[in-house]
Amino acid sequence: MNSSTDLSTASENAIAGVLSPTILRYFETLNAEAFQLTARLFAETGKLYPPFEGAIVGQEAIAAYLEKEARGMKVLPREGVLQTAEAGTTEIKVMGKVQTALFSINVSWHFKLDAQAKILTAQVKLLAALEELLSLQK
DSSP: OOSTTOOOOGGGGOBBTBOOHHHHHHHHHHHTTOHHHHHHTEEEEEEEEOTTSOOEESHHHHHHHHHHHSTTOEEEEEEEEEEOOOTTOEEEEEEEEEEOSSOEEEEEEEEEEOTTSOEEEEEEEEOOOHHHHHHTOO
């Protein structure tokens, strides 16, 4: 790497079972806090569904949301699986963890990509027992 702002290569960010460059780039840019780049991976009317919130629609809104809510988070995807999808789309489920300064929690990401490999939807689900979630309350 020439500078600390360089993003990693895809081989350094391999996720078992995931070959999609879009999905690999999603996690790479998210961890680099390059939220404008993350948002550009979405279709113009793409939707991000964060836990406990309604859809964040469109690239500008997604970038603004990530800037506000995802700073300081580290996403650690472990493995993924290609799921059946409608013609012209691809669905990928990725399992992993999210780490913050205060906690670490198991998460799954459910992606739907269009024929051009743009993200149509990205749904983030927390995989924790109610007791774990309640212990995270401030």
